[in-house]
Amino acid sequence: MRAATSVRYRLLGWLLIPLVALLLGGTLLDYRTALGPANAAYDQALTDAAMAIAGQIQARHGELTIDLPAAATQVLRTDQYDRIYFAVLGPYDNVIAGDKGLPLPPKSSPAREPTRFDGEYRGKPVRLVALPVSIEGTEATVLVGETTIKRKRLAQQILAGMLVPEVVFAATALALIWVGVSRGLAPLQRLRAEIAARSPVDLRPVPEEHVPTEVKPVVHAINDLLKKLEAVLSSQRQFLADAAHQLRTPLSGLQVRLEMGLSQSSPEEWQSTLASLKTTTERTARLANQLLTLARVEAGGQLMTTTAELNLRELAQEVGQDWLYRALGRQLDLGFELEDVRVSADPLLIRELLSNLIGNAVAYSSRRGKITVRCGTRGERAFLEVEDDGPGIPPSERDKVFNRFYRMEGAPGDGCGLGLAIVREIATAHNGSVEIATPAGGRGTLVRAWLPLERSNATASESSAQEIIA
Amino acid sequence: MRILIVEDDTLLVESLSAFLRQAGYEVDCESSGPGADAALSRTNYDLVLLDIGLPGMDGFGVLYRLRQREQQMPVLILTARDAVEDRVYGLNLGADDYVLKPFQLQELEARVRALLRRSLVSRERKLTVGALVLDLGAHCASCEGTALELTPSEWRILEVLVRRAGKVVTKEQLRGAFTSNEDLVSSNAVEVKISRLRTKLGAAGVSIRTVRGFGYLLDEAVESRN
Numbered sequence: 001m002r003a004a005t006s007v008r009y010r011l012l013g014w015l016l017i018p019l020v021a022l023l024l025g026g027t028l029l030d031y032r033t034a035l036g037p038a039n040a041a042y043d044q045a046l047t048d049a050a051m052a053i054a055g056q057i058q059a060r061h062g063e064l065t066i067d068l069p070a071a072a073t074q075v076l077r078t079d080q081y082d083r084i085y086f087a088v089l090g091p092y093d094n095v096i097a098g099d100k101g102l103p104l105p106p107k108s109s110p111a112r113e114p115t116r117f118d119g120e121y122r123g124k125p126v127r128l129v130a131l132p133v134s135i136e137g138t139e140a141t142v143l144v145g146e147t148t149i150k151r152k153r154l155a156q157q158i159l160a161g162m163l164v165p166e167v168v169f170a171a172t173a174l175a176l177i178w179v180g181v182s183r184g185l186a187p188l189q190r191l192r193a194e195i196a197a198r199s200p201v202d203l204r205p206v207p208e209e210h211v212p213t214e215v216k217p218v219v220h221a222i223n224d225l226l227k228k229l230e231a232v233l234s235s236q237r238q239f240l241a242d243a244a245h246q247l248r249t250p251l252s253g254l255q256v257r258l259e260m261g262l263s264q265s266s267p268e269e270w271q272s273t274l275a276s277l278k279t280t281t282e283r284t285a286r287l288a289n290q291l292l293t294l295a296r297v298e299a300g301g302q303l304m305t306t307t308a309e310l311n312l313r314e315l316a317q318e319v320g321q322d323w324l325y326r327a328l329g330r331q332l333d334l335g336f337e338l339e340d341v342r343v344s345a346d347p348l349l350i351r352e353l354l355s356n357l358i359g360n361a362v363a364y365s366s367r368r369g370k371i372t373v374r375c376g377t378r379g380e381r382a383f384l385e386v387e388d389d390g391p392g393i394p395p396s397e398r399d400k401v402f403n404r405f406y407r408m409e410g411a412p413g414d415g416c417g418l419g420l421a422i423v424r425e426i427a428t429a430h431n432g433s434v435e436i437a438t439p440a441g442g443r444g445t446l447v448r449a450w451l452p453l454e455r456s457n458a459t460a461s462e463s464s465a466q467e468i469i470a
Numbered sequence: 471m472r473i474l475i476v477e478d479d480t481l482l483v484e485s486l487s488a489f490l491r492q493a494g495y496e497v498d499c500e501s502s503g504p505g506a507d508a509a510l511s512r513t514n515y516d517l518v519l520l521d522i523g524l525p526g527m528d529g530f531g532v533l534y535r536l537r538q539r540e541q542q543m544p545v546l547i548l549t550a551r552d553a554v555e556d557r558v559y560g561l562n563l564g565a566d567d568y569v570l571k572p573f574q575l576q577e578l579e580a581r582v583r584a585l586l587r588r589s590l591v592s593r594e595r596k597l598t599v600g601a602l603v604l605d606l607g608a609h610c611a612s613c614e615g616t617a618l619e620l621t622p623s624e625w626r627i628l629e630v631l632v633r634r635a636g637k638v639v640t641k642e643q644l645r646g647a648f649t650s651n652e653d654l655v656s657s658n659a660v661e662v663k664i665s666r667l668r669t670k671l672g673a674a675g676v677s678i679r680t681v682r683g684f685g686y687l688l689d690e691a692v693e694s695r696n
Contacts, residue, residue, distance in 0.1 A: 285572035317684060321638055324687060325580065328679060335682025372682070 007188070011181045019173055027166050034158045042151060043129060047114045049076060050131040050144040053086060057096075059136040064090055066097045081150040085121060089141040102143045105130035121145065187212050191219070203230040236298070242405055243291050246416060250284040283416065290418040293352050294404075297425040309454055310350065312341040312375040312384055319354045320373055323362060331368050334358075339376040342454040345430050350451075353426040354384060356419040357447050361388035363415060364445070377453060381432075385448035387439045398436040423449060471586060472496040472513070476506040476532065477521040477548065486519070489575055490582070503527025510536050515543050517585055520565070522549040522556070530563060537564040542592075544585040548573070584636055597632045600675035600690040604632050613674040620670065627663055628671075631678060631688035640685035 053076070057066045066088050068076075077084045087098035103119030103126070115130045128145035191211060205223040208216060254277060261273035316338050327334035343350075354373070361371045365388045372387045393401055393408065400406050402424045405417040420434070427434045432451040439446045473490055477483045478501045487497045498515075500506040503526040510518065510532070518536075522529035533545055547560050550571040557568055566588075567581055591597055597604040604611050611618045611628060620628065627644055644660050664686060668678050677691045 281572075282574070288572075317638070320681075320684060324638065324681065325577070325636075328687075328689070333682065336684045338683060 008181055008185055011184075012177060015177045015181075016174065019177075020170065023166055023170050027162055030162055031155075031159055034162075035155055038154050038158070039151060042146075043116045043127070046116075046127070046129040046144045046146065047131065049084075049086070050114065050129050050142040052076075053088065053144065054131055054133045054140075054142045057088060057133065057135050057140055057142075059138050062138060064088070064096055064135060064138055064140055068097065079146065079150075081153065082146040082148070085126070085143075085145045087143045089143065091139040093141070096140070098143070102145060103128060104143075105141075119145070124148075127151065188215060191215065195222075203227075203233070232298075239295070239298070239404075246287060246405060247284070247291070250280050250287065254280050254284070287416045287418070290416060290422060294418060294422050294425060297349060297352075297422065297429055306346050306348065307344055308347055309342060309344050310347050312343060312350075312382060313338040315347065315350060316354060316373050316375050316384070319351055319358065322355070323358045327358075327362055327371065330362065330365070332362060332365055333368070333370045334362075335370070335372050337372060337374045337376075341375050341377055341382045343382050343430075343451050344454045345451060349426045349429065350384075353423050353449060354386070356423050357384075357386040357449070360415070360419050360447070361386050361390070361445070364388065364390040366390060380453060382451045382453050383448050384451065385446055387444060387446040389439070389441060389444035392438065392443060392445050393436055401436070402434065420447070423447070427451065471516045472498070473517045473519065473582070474506070474509060474513075474515045475499045475519045476503075476524065476529065477501065477519070478524055479521075486578075489579075493579065501525075503529070503532050506532045507535055510541065511539060514541065516589055517582060518543060518545045519582075520545050520547050522547060522551060522560070530560065533560065533563045533565060544589050546581060546585055580636060587635065591633075597629070597635075599632055599635045599688065602632070602671065602674040602676050604629060613671075618670050618674075620667075624663055624667055624670070627660075628667060628688075631686060635676075635688050638681050638685045638687045644686065 053066070053068070056068055056072075057064055059065075076086065085099045085102055087100070087102045088096045089104075090096050093104060099121075102121055103117075105115040105117055105128070109115035109117075109130065109132075111132055113132075117128055117130070119126055119128055125148050126145040127148055128143055131142040131144075133140050133142060187210065191206070195206060203226045205226055206219050208219050208223070211219050257273060257276055257280070261270060261277070264270060264273060316336060320334065320336060324334060358371070358373060365371060370389050373385075374387070375382070375384045377383070397408055401408060402420050403417075404421040406421075407415065407417040424434045427449045430451050432449060434447065434449050437446045437448060438444070471494075473495050475483055475486055475490075475497060477486070477499070480501075483499050483501065487499055490497045498509060498513075500509050501524075503524040505526070506518075506520070506524070507527065520529045520532060524532070529547060529549070533547075536543075536545070544566040545564065546567045546569060547565045548569050548571060549556065549560075560568065566585055569578055569581060587598060591606065595606045597606065601614050602611065603613070606629070609625060611620055611625065630644060630646075631639055641660050644664075664678055664680075671678065675691055676688055679687045679689065681687055
């Protein structure tokens, strides 16, 4: 695992393996180059001996004879390391003189040239030269061979002479590469140490000046992430402060009212205390729910882990069902104008979005008011909107009502100013947006959330648009 | 009607049981998982209100063991947890409905009534909303003992509406209540039948409301509830 991910090991691997291969290949090549001429010299010595022997062959009446004095034979056979063999063969490879049973040259050998070849004699490898000669018209062959002891010694000497410097060279290269790689990676080590030493709340950007060029994009990305984290953390701190304030206020109201109630003695006073406790408790419960929703959108909004394909018509019908009781109870005309629209979104959050929109409309509509829930598509986007014929929101207030805990002056109802903030958070988390408009009737409020269409929908409408163009 | 409340919050148990007794139900209470499990294996309740966070064994466990014993009584889960997975898990285990805490008593009562209505149907083959009674075996509707005269298609529409009382039924679903040999069913035909039904149901204490762009909803008349 470590070898696969460490830059150091990767660099070492990429540098060392080719280097060792190159060294091995080079050594082999050198060795062969050196061995060739040395062996050629030994072969030449054998050829010379063969020629000397050939010079002693004579032909008498078609019979080949050779006159080799014992002293000459002695000289011929003398060598420090190897045993030397020779033979003179007649036209039918019959042995005229010398050692019997020496290996014969391959049949394809040239007729007038000396042939060098390897063979085996008396159980040992031998190197031989065959020299074809013609003595007064009679064909003969001179064979001279030797065991391979001195050739092997030579090969070993050459190899040893080369290997030692090569190994030293390789070791030096290894050390240099190790040092070089370590030196090269030192800035990364420093960066690591710097980041590791940070406290978890220290979200200052990592200094980019002394960072190597290759790592700059990484550090830059880390700094971007730190900046986003800082923004999220500070908005959460703000949220916590707001939430603490908003939750404590109704709770302290409840407490005071309860104490008051305990000191009262008439059933009428108790009745009024209980009624006000009920209202405040319901408001606090709703506030807690909305705060939790907001926290969840914030936490999950960036991740959007529970995305599913959903049909806005079905979702609007389900959410509408939940609100019908309350709407009918207030004699409101809650109606629907729905189309099939597929979006890819978090079902729970979109449900929450619509629930907030309908809830607002129900809360701010006058008795017997009319509320309409719509969904559909326009261009490349899906929309989900709720229209009411209540008092409406003046244009100057339309930006502010999306702020958390903002309550319009003189607004009826007992909302806590989080509904539209939640709506906007949810829409934004889905790459959508929210807007407030005046309904076609000129009276009331229309809040519309835009959401991106599910991809298959978008491609379908794209292709139909292309057809129209064509 | 006998209801078991399984809940460990004392204040909630006291208020809930008082409220349901006031509404005319017989109420038993259990405050722990094993206690509820024992009570449920002794008695066949008409409805269980089940909290999830319980000492000893959680509500999911109680529900699981209940369904393992093949007891079919309706279970309404009361929970403060709202993760979707939890809801799906509970429903998969065989819960019939969910109420999120904090809830309003009115909402809870409506759900309790809906669930009891369902269990009553399966036992007595009778549907009741307000003063309206539908005898599913005899195919007749009556209001305080007086039979309503309904055509077969009106009966089928009323049956669909009453089965889903309190919920919206779409026109498409109502059209499914017509049989094939009847007149070509236009959307208008549904409206005509609904309008006739409204007249016939005049005194039954129920109303059929039109939900614009959605469908129809049969419910007890608003005046009696609010």
